[in-house]
Amino acid sequence: MQFDFLKNAVLTALHRGLSIRQFRRLAMLEFLRGGAVGKEMPRTLADRLHALSRLTTDHLLQQLDTRADGLSEDEAAQRREQAGLNEIQHERPLSWPAHLWLCYRNPFNVLLTLLAVISYLTEDAKATLVIAVMVVISTLLRFVQEQRSNSAADRLRDMVSNTATVLRRDDTVPLTRLRYGTAEGTEVAIRQLVPGDIVLLSAGDMIPADLRLLSAKDLFVSQAALTGEALPVEKFATLRDAGVASPLELDNLLFMGANVVSGSASAVVIATGGQSYFGALAERVTAHDHTPTQFQAGVNQVSWLLIRFMLAMAPLVLLINGFTKGDWLEAALFALSIAVGLTPEMLPMIVTSTLAKGAVLLSRKRVIVKRLDAIQNFGAMDILCTDKTGTLTQDHIVLERHTDAFGAPADDVLALAYLNSYHQTGLKNLLDVAVLEHVELKRLLDVAGDHHKVDEIPFDFARRRMSVVVSEHGAHHLLICKGALEEMLAVCTQVRQDGRTLPLDDERLAQIRAVTAGLNQEGLRVVAVATRELPPLRQTYGVADEAGLTLVGYIAFLDPPKETTAPALRALAAHGVAVKVLTGDNELVTLKVCKEVGLPVTGLLLGSDTDAMDDATLAAAAETATVFAKLSPLQKERLVRVLRANGHVVGFLGDGINDAPALRAADIGISVDSAVDIAKEAADLILLEKSLMVLEEGVLEGRRTFANMLKYIKMTASSNFGNVFSVLVASAFLPFLPMLPMHLLVQNLLYDVSQIAIPFDRVDEEQLRRPLRWDPDELGRFMVCFGPLSSLFDIATYALMYFVFHASTPAHQTLFQSGWFIEGLLSQTLVVHLIRTRKLPFVQSRAAWPLLGMTLLIAAVGVFLPMGPLAHYFKLQPLPWTYFPWLAAILLGYVSLTQYAKSHYARRYGWQ
Template sequence: MKLVSQLKKRQQQERQRHDAEVRLRQAALLPEEKLLEKWSTQTTGLTATESQTRLAKQGPNEITTADHESSWHRLLTAVFAPFNSILLVIAALTYFTDVLATTQPDYVTVIIILVLVALSSTLSFVQQQKATQAVEQLTQKISNQADVYRDGKVVTLPTEQLVAGDVLRLAAGDLIPADLRFLTTQDTFIAQAALTGESEPVEKIAGNVDQTEDVLPDLPNIGLMGANMVSGSATAVVLLTGNETYFGAMAESMSGDRSKTSFENGVESVSRLLIRLMLVMVPVVFVINGVTKGDWLSSLLFAISVAVGLTPEMLPVIMTSTLAKGALSLSKHQTVVRTLGAIQTFGEMDVLCTDKTGTLTEDTVALEKYLDIQGKTDQRVLRYAFLNSAFQTGLKNLIDLAIINHATELDVSAIQAEYQRIDEIPFDFSRRRMSVVLQDNNGRRQLVTKGAVEEMLEISTKLEVAGKVVPLNAETKQIALQTYEKYSAQGLRILGVARKNDVPDIHHFSVADEQDMVLLGFVGFLDPPKDTAQAAIQALKKHGVRTVVLTGDSDGVASTVGGKVGLANEQVLTGPQLDQMDDQQLTQAVTDCTIFAKLSPTQKVRVVETFQAQGHTTGFLGDGINDAPALRQADVGISVDTAVDIAKETADIVLLKKDLLVLEKGVVEGRKIFGNIIKYLKMATSGNFGNVISVIIASLCLPFIPLLPVQLLTQNLLCDFAQLGLPFDDVDETYLQQPRRWETRSIKSFMWFLGPVSSIFDLLCFAVMWWVMGANSVEKAALFQCGWFVFGTVSQVLIIYMIRTSQVPFIQSRPAAPLMASSLGIMLLAVVVGFSGLAQGIDMQKLPLNFWPWLAALLAGYCLAVSFCKRVYIKRYGEWF
């Protein structure tokens, strides 16, 4: 049935993909007029009323896959979890032996097992629901936006509100939010790696095509959801939205499994270890009890219960609860976690690569200087810079806005009325410049360009000095470079401004026209360091995280800002220098260098890869188009809510406030989460392993089973319930100082070291029950079982306080209130059951009061023994958990 269902699903997906492809290919062939007519729209877009009507009919522009986990699915998963499935099997067998196969039916054991299943399922379901809702609520705080023509005006709307027929305005950095056809393009290049796997951008053009034999993503006038604008600008009409898109039809087959983190791999390795122990010990327990007791059915049930006892079955609940709590805690600090697992990687991070602007600086760029080649203030340079920024239609960044605002304050902006834009050559990260072609009121055309100084010098053949145009030679170039270096060293970001007169009257301009320019001068910008930057870097350093700057800015600016925030700036490596290094040289360089400047997107990725190759868990914080590849490469990608769409979509964590201090809180939260999960694993594996050793010894020596299956399962579940407060527990400050990576060896050594200690005191409990309490015959088995049940439950819960800290419990390290409540509640319940008539509910005999002092002595001795072992363990292994 499952194979049939999967086949039908694949056939449905194939039909959807085929239908989408047919419609898109038809749209690619249509002339613009026919295209707009078919989609009942126009170049000025839809009206607000029509868009609402279509949204109600088409639904939101979202992709929902068939395997989206519903509440009903989560409930079924919780009920039929492996632990519960075993309980249900035992319940069925118990129903047969205690009800159907006897003349005096006994429903008590069956009812108790079913109650345990209900409790476990409910708890797991509730925690999963809370975690899912937490992530959904946090994710809703982040929304990708699109510029849409509505009622003839451009408005910004969430991409979920787009409908077929909408006309979009697109710029560099925008995600392609739906399947669309381009109406106008200007040097429009898009990246389609999510669809084709090809990282190289492809150019898109407007107008219809004559044939559509190309594969769909390569059609020159079609853009598909999942791609993103790399450079240029465009307008486009939306053809398909949501699940009707080509990407929507492919979503399930393209989703794939993401690579596992070291933590997930570690959990799997511990699971494999426990499975191997089960494969050895369970048959041993079964055979020993079958031979010595003669009751093979009871022995089988008991052996299965032992298998359950070896399993940390509450780990998914503990992990989910802990991660959800961490996500909610970070949300209070303006941090949205898009994937829960990223929180733990946050804590594991030991290298943070970050851009400079807005992270180390205030992100409030102000125009400070407009200078000629000799460094003298020249308002003419400001005028040309203003014309370039004002007339470009692409992505206006903070630098453009700073130029426009400053020119407006000085009434320079009035010059805009004297020109009209003819064409533009948009910015890209390989050229690091952008140009506009303008025509003045006299019909004269000019090409005006601004960009990085080195790139501007490459395309210039002349300079303007003291009002005169002179050739660019070694002498004049040295004058320009001295001016640039002087102000760059002062922490100003310097851009060059150039122009070319008498541009020919042609219809389309390209990068090839950016030559034979006249360099007019420079504009300089100041983005002062944040007051909190130095404190944040020191806080990260205190917690074992090294901060490294990866920026596209000049080395002078990067060095100055880095020095002001406390980073070592004696050595600064630039992109061109990186290109001259082989992998071995770069490996040595990243060990010593903290500031990397003038980097391209691929160079940022290479630096991140080099850190990862050295074994570092590397985070990357960025918000621009050029940061997307590095965000994808990093172990944890971090962006901000004001970032371009592609950066937000790529990131694992999004900051609503761009501040390194927020990151430091995330690092600490990640380590708390890791610590609390490791506490549970070490407690569960060592305690359960010790119980199995005790069971084997008891099975060899006792004439009866030491604990009935229902008793063993009840004890196991109670001990797990006692640890439900762990997600809320505090972690010692000393534990938070260094990055924490998964160490399976540590889990194994802890289990082998502490497990036998608990077995020793189990054997002492056996001795007390056998020789002191007189539970030394088959007739007294229920009393013996009750004594071990109470001691085993209380000791496993009490030991939480010993294991949760490497320090002295309660004196040097106090547990959190939720952990106190859950653990003390379970200890009280176990004692009440053991010393009252409730013991009969799970086939035990009520304990006499004279067992109290023996119980207290055993528990005190166990705590003292664990305290001694803790000191020995820390001395030997250098850690506790």
Template sequence: MLMLKTATVLEAISKRRRAERPAAHTGLSKNTIFATTHSADDALVLLGATANGLTAEQAAERLDASGPNTIEATTKTLARRVADAFIDPFAGILAALALVSLYIDVLAVPEPQRDPSTVIVIGIMLLVSGGMKFIQEARSGNAAEALKDLVSNTCTALRDGERLEIPFDELVPGDVIRLSAGDMVPADARIVTARDLFVIESALTGESEAVEKTAATTVVDGAGGSALPLSACKNIVFTGTSVQNGTAMALVVATGSDTYLGSIAKMLNGRGEKSAFDRGVSSVSMLLVRLMLVMAPAVFAINAATKGNVIDALLFATSVAVGITPQMLPVIVTTSLSQGAKDLARRQVIVKELPAIQNLGAMDVLCCDKTGTLTEDRIVLERYLNTDGNEDARVLRHAFLNSFFQTGLKNLIDLAVIDRADVTPSAVVPDSMLGQSLRDRYTKVDEVPFDFSRRRLSVVVADAQGKTQMVTKGAAEEMLEICSFVEIDGIAQPLTDEKLAQIRKQIAGLNAEGLRVIAVAQKTNPRCVGEFGIADECDMVLMGFLAFLDPPKASAAGAVATLEAKGVAVKVLTGDNDRVAATVCEQIGIDASNVLLGSEIDALDDAELAERAEKTHLFAKLSPLQKARLVRVMREMLGHTVGFMGDGINDAAAMRASDCGISVDSAVDIAKESADIILLQKDLGVLERGIIEGRRTYGNLLKYLKTTVSSNFGNVLSVTVASLFLPFLPMSALQLVLLSLVYEIVCIALPWDTVDDAWTARPRAWDAASIKGFMLELGPVSSLFDIVTFAALFFVVCPAAVDASWSELAAAGDVAGMATFAALFQSGWFVESMWSQTLVVHMLRSPHLPSPRDHAAPALCALTVLGLALVTWLPASPIADALGLMPLPTSFFGLLIGIVTAYIALTQLAKRRYIARHGELL
């Protein structure tokens, strides 16, 4: 909620923070400055709080007074949203046409001759185009917010002295919150107590290294806090940052817009960089604008020279410019994406940013972690062994003390240890389980939290007699580095090279069975209480190992095979042991014959890494930064569209580096914040459905672009040819605009159309060049039949209807006859153009001929029938005179059927030829 709504603010800050630092104003609230420069106790007094937090009544009163803990960063005003909906190049063309028509048809003629119909129709087109864009964007925005609400972000706060999980937006100044590894910081807060707390502030400072935070008071030199820099706030954690490791209790000093992030949000203006999807739409728009700038002046010059009426030529040329551009492009884009987001939601895929749908469909490499994604989201402790390979309850006992008393983010391994101890009988306390007896007999003294560089965690506990022990568990290799002794038969002995080799062989054997191995070590009476740290993790006694089974999901093999068949290569990027990961990969069908380790990656430059990464599907023992580097190299140097699926703290950097970050609702806050797509089930099968839906959405958008652009291009060619030979305009500006309006309304149903399975079978990246080729190859087909229609109307249908040819009417000076002749001609092309332009959508939407088994969506079929019926009826309607139309003779409809039938047949041939040359239609 709060974090999701401030994503754009975080991105903008990270890009602009260095270049645009306020000279004097630091963005820190008065409470924050006071809390930084005074003790934690003074800050508690200032905010009327205690170390046990607020009461529920106090919190409710403060929430009413301060408002919800949300940042109103970049919400558009109503006026801005209306302007964005109605102001674009295409709307500018329509507005220019309306102004020209207003002057020519209304202002510059006597009152009896005034005809505002063209202005009215253009006004309707503007309202339909802009209004629908406004409505669809509003709906998509509402839908996106509704979908985001499904993703919960909560924090632990003390209320009435008890720990409660509350939503971010309910925090108030004076709340005391608990932070641990993986948490997003929900508000600006003053550290009260901390243990090895490191916070990532890159979203605010641009620096990637974590910053240590303590409860110590900041001493400010000189003028005080008025120019207090962010770097000096070593005792403050800021909204939007994340906890890398450690724990803390912190006092909330500022919420919502009073936070540092909120103050920066108020100062930020402008928009972020365009996504690849936005750039693709823009490239197509520019292609159409360039085409318009070439064709419209040519039509104007030809008509002005041949017809002698500059004003009419200008009006008609402007209409042609409108006709060649797909006015509903913004509407279709928004509708396609919002409809795709709704369809994905039904498939348990939540879209945070609409353009991510196309990136999902274009993805050809999916990087994912192993645990929970390819394997069951649970881990079972199978064995607890001493260094001789025998089961030993003492190893389980010490592992429980470490897992239960650590205060960080309890992972699946910790939960598995606790669960096993809770069902294992105690050898010391009769009729009691091991876990419960240890809870009663030991107390926690201190802890050294887990981090990804050490890959271990230490807890110091004391028994009833006051004896203290440091118990450490972690990755086997990292644990061996800190052990100087080994426990054999309950006695600590020096760890010899021979014993070390035996232990490594034992670990390798367990890994070969697909078991994940964690080592357990201890040290008695390590040092004085309160002075423990990472430096104490040395000269420890290795006790034994925990062997965990992380079985592959039953659906994993099928999902991987399906993704591979759909053109998405699955690559596993894990921090786990390579042998364990390789066993899982082999079980589900991922090639693990070529494994690249994190230690090897650091020795490679980007070019060498790219070469290795292309051939490798398993990367093991990786750090978070190594994951991010791999994603960047595959994107930038290999040209892949890369998605990264993760749910942990160590996945956030890689998700941000990818084209499409994918997370799950159960992920830690920073992972959900970094994601573009959120799955409601952590399953590759769900993701596969999302990928197909992303491709379908893009396919329907491409249908509109290709069919509309090629059809419009053909119409412009037809107008250009007709202008050279006809003594009058082939269609009035009003008729051309009205025809375009009806056609575009029919196309609004395209986002609901089906897409061939063959087309969704592989990744689909944006390709503006293919649209241009489609236009140039298939557009002239419609021009051919337009010219046939022109000839039939000019030489057959119209002369038969008025009993004279054009030359005879002109020679006789029959002005009324010539007007009737021209109106009949324009009515005929008006109807024929609508039939050919609309039916070609159904011809080009699929490689196959329309049939009962392969037809358009019902909505598109219904709008097609209504559009054709309306345009065919208009020449005989009561408003025909106002539109410059007149009833068509019966003979015309026989001609229409023949031309449309021939057009469909030739289009099918041209379509086959295009597919033969390019391999596919869309």
């Protein structure tokens, strides 16, 4: 019963599709909700949180030894030395002994170790040594590659760090400054926060540590990652109910792992890192995510396919050799060798090194990989959902026009919009920046100086508008509201025309919609501005005050399309990636932009249309539609989910708080370095340049990475299966073993070493034209088709050794085994070049030099072992030179037949 919290966490995480990090947090909170508060959790921590929530602001700041204007850089540095970085302890990497053990502990190495123990007990020292070398090489290569991979990934992740806005006094280092009304904030990395820091919060920010609120305005916080509650909760600067049991329910406390949905606030850091509420539980609860990603599931399916082949073939080899030769111990060792021969023991190393190389190459293309497994999804992506602003367009919004409600130029509308943008402290967006950077800035600054801010009603994605209340010399209060047209019209009852205030009747509404539609068709994004005069009787205002407004006009923005968007869209289409635009913007503006960038629009759906459809209807409509406009965050998420349910691998590119649900729902979440914190946290990839061209390059690199992994699996699976099939045939007819266990192991070891260079191989352009996915069924078909091809020429080698060179008795078995050893190894190295491409190898498609050099080296070693001075040690013997012309003919026949089979197979099943 004590582990019920884990079961609940798993079920909730699976239901909501949460990330690994969210799952960990969810498991910990399930632990609390299961009765751990006051029991498993340290009582002193809960008591301290309750005590801090009750303190007055002055006493709180005094106890934390800080001030309302924040710490200095020197004070923050001193506290960082004492408290450490703001990091959770469980996120630290494994120690090298633990990592080394993890690299060893896989089914393939366990099989090899078992065979080594049996060889040692039977006093076969040579076989023991060879197997031990295989295990050591496999383990050490994986260890070294993963260490390098982890180091590279850490360096890349350090390039994209989430930040928090804090107050710093007496700054000695030039830092980015952001304006928040009358307060100025400094952006610092979240890991640099210390107790006593004053943090400024707005919509889209992650809660970077445990905080006590100092001020809050319409602050709603999502704690779903902590409590599992789907709806945001409102937080206040004052404590309304001190009697709640759980610290999570305290009104004036915020906890690491949550995020701000709407509103603004200032707060003081009360705990960081391991001393935070979440950090204290991290040491007590180990919650690992056992749900495999699509990539991990694919690797697991492939591994189990090979294991099933092994379980079927190894007993068959044992029985045939046991009954025909009579030596059951030798037959058992041989069967175990066959089992080892079917296991791709280098698979973990190849996968890790290939992904690591892909991540480094993507970083050179300004794509930062947060999770290595995401590279496979990048290559498999066939639908990219993207916002319009900053992706199709330049992300440099210019205030193009300011007009009254009927389209005539109006400076007073610009002045009102400026006052709204100047005094707002909530969600920061490019529209406000464009207003504040207008050419008439100097005159408008004088206007702003005459007005004093009273209050504000922050933006949220349900209302799609925000308001500030200002006072001019204390005479009256003026509420200035700006937002999306339809949402603004819903709260307007009057309109200003030629200095007169008139009722907003149906005729004027029709005129207004005609004017704004015309602006939209020109590609302009329209934001409506409205006002309401109020008596100066109070200092606090809320959403209810956004009623009975007077529409005064519009500010219209232009965001020109990027020059690179059209060629990038063509390139993505050529590589099998369909682009769909999911935006909260107006459909007319979106259609205009799509036309300018050459994106064919085959269908349009509005957010209200999607709400009227069930999942099945929406799934069918989403297949054909290209543009989805006026979407809420949850509507974006739902569209991503139905596209995934249709069997697509869906990528989502977004940078705002409204994109976070869709980023989590997508197979691969893609964000940008300039995104809000919660978007970067939810993403798998971070683009350092917000461009579809960069994304197209990343898709191709992801496909190259995945294609090289598929090469290794296909080569190894088909070659090993062919060898085992050959052994079955030979075992049934020969009076001796066709190859000793040690020969099989050495051959397998040499072949595996030749594969180390696969991550550096080239990939044919044809393989990059469409998405690549795991397909275990296709792998099984490939094994059955190409494996027996090599067996035909193995049997030809048997006949050659048996009838031409008369190696037909146990006395001549060493000659027979030496002949097959060379032919088997050379055919295996040849298959690397035959199967790596659909084209004619060495002529139409040549392997990269590292792979070509490695296979030539291994082929030379394979010939040297029987022909050189070490032959006796390996129980081999030199072959007559007349053997090699026959060998050349056999290998030429193998190449010709395999090339023909490739063409036939590709025409019927395709070539991945």
